[in-house]
Amino acid sequence: MGPHPAVAAIRLAVRRVLHDVLTDLAERPAPVRGGAGRGALLPAPGAGSPPLVLVACSGGADSMALASALAFEAPKLGIRAGGVTIDHGLQPGSDLRAAEVATRMAALGLDPVEAVTVRVGREGGPEAAARDARYAALDDAANRFGAAAVLLGHTRDDQAETVLLGLARGSGIRSLSGMPEVSAGPGGHGAPGRTHRYRRPFLQVDRQTARKACMVQSLPVWDDPHNIDPAYTRSRLRHEGLPALEKALGKGVVEALARTAQLSRDDADALDAWAAEAEAGVRDDDGRLECAKLYALPPAVRRRVLRRAVVAAGSPAGSLFARHIEEVDRLITGWRGQGAINLPGRVEARRQGGRLVIRQG
Numbered sequence: 001m002g003p004h005p006a007v008a009a010i011r012l013a014v015r016r017v018l019h020d021v022l023t024d025l026a027e028r029p030a031p032v033r034g035g036a037g038r039g040a041l042l043p044a045p046g047a048g049s050p051p052l053v054l055v056a057c058s059g060g061a062d063s064m065a066l067a068s069a070l071a072f073e074a075p076k077l078g079i080r081a082g083g084v085t086i087d088h089g090l091q092p093g094s095d096l097r098a099a100e101v102a103t104r105m106a107a108l109g110l111d112p113v114e115a116v117t118v119r120v121g122r123e124g125g126p127e128a129a130a131r132d133a134r135y136a137a138l139d140d141a142a143n144r145f146g147a148a149a150v151l152l153g154h155t156r157d158d159q160a161e162t163v164l165l166g167l168a169r170g171s172g173i174r175s176l177s178g179m180p181e182v183s184a185g186p187g188g189h190g191a192p193g194r195t196h197r198y199r200r201p202f203l204q205v206d207r208q209t210a211r212k213a214c215m216v217q218s219l220p221v222w223d224d225p226h227n228i229d230p231a232y233t234r235s236r237l238r239h240e241g242l243p244a245l246e247k248a249l250g251k252g253v254v255e256a257l258a259r260t261a262q263l264s265r266d267d268a269d270a271l272d273a274w275a276a277e278a279e280a281g282v283r284d285d286d287g288r289l290e291c292a293k294l295y296a297l298p299p300a301v302r303r304r305v306l307r308r309a310v311v312a313a314g315s316p317a318g319s320l321f322a323r324h325i326e327e328v329d330r331l332i333t334g335w336r337g338q339g340a341i342n343l344p345g346r347v348e349a350r351r352q353g354g355r356l357v358i359r360q361g
């Protein structure tokens with residue numbers, strides 16, 4: 001008799017991603033320790049031995065299911081499987097819990113296994129600060145172990161919630177595109193050998209399946225009290241918003257939202273590529289943006305060109321919202337002699353003699 005359908009589903013999802021990791025490794029040159037610099041010729045730790053894939057495991061049902069599937073599938077493909085759990089130090093006893101999660105991962109056969117304690121700052125609010133600290137620690141562990149990939153346990157339900165949160169922010173299709181299946185992680189963009197570091201095998205797997213897989217494998221799981229705390233927006237969405245939507249629109253809502261994410265991602269990527277190409281054509285010989293040419297672009301492309309220019313001038317991408325770009329856009333489409341526009345990062349945009357001047361003050 002084969003495994004329970006829930007276990008089969010999580011294993012299949014992980015197997016697919018491990019195949020992608022292997023394909024990727026075969027196609028790109030081995031990463032080097034010490035970053036991008038020319039002459040950084042030291043092999044990454046573990047180079048020459050079988051590739052290592054780490055799971056980021058909180059001890060919750062999703063990532064415990066992921067850890068179990070990784071432990072089962074990796075050896076069959078000649079991959080070493082390890083795990084990292086992060087102790088954010090935000091609740092009493094979190095260190096003991098992290099140690100217990102590490103023990104559970106080791107019991108699954110993962111090796112190496114590590115519990116890492118981080119210091120969570122304050123920047124951007126408690127959730128963002130915890131996430132930043134977590135990814136920094138995961139990056140560090142991946143570098144130290146020379147891991148080919150780090151797996152995250154986000155499910156289709158998490159994806160649906162992310163799409164709804166993006167929709168409520170009202171900032172365009174990029175924010176509807178949810179979480180990518182493969183990414184460099186925050187701060188890793190452009191870093192060599194890192195663009196494919198983080199992978200989310202469960203984006204097509206629903207939360208119930210992951211939980212069921214833990215249950216039938218008798219894996220103990222830890223339920224984060226934050227996940228049911230109505231003080232958190234995501235928690236309210238999970239326990240009130242989505243059930244209400246399902247009641248009104250039917251059971252397929254979560255799946256439809258996850259599909260929306262994928263379609264939106266493809267559209268957003270295409271528009272970004274269009275904007276990157278269009279940018280050269282709207283600059284004069286001195287490289288300044290020409291308002292008349294910008295005006296002729298489709299609004300979706302123009303706003304992207306403007307965003308790129310503002311970021312290039314030094315505005316931090318994370319602090320730049322749709323309303324900022326709309327204001328800059330009005331210098332092109334609603335010109336009535338308005339003054340300079342102040343943007344995050346002390347960047348200023350003004351219209352001068354038919355040109356758009358964007359610079360840091």
Ligand SMILES: Nc1ncnc2c1ncn2[C@@H]1O[C@H](COP(=O)(O)OP(=O)(O)OP(=O)(O)O)[C@@H](O)[C@H]1O
Nearest residue numbers: 056057058060061062063084085086151152153154
């Ligand atoms: N403390 C942690 N240590 C290691 N990885 C973590 C930790 N917290 C979150 N992660 C990773 O990020 C993923 C998403 O976490 P998040 O808390 O947003 O979702 P979740 O639905 O509660 O997931 P889980 O059930 O796995 O805890 C997790 O599945 C896991 O891969």
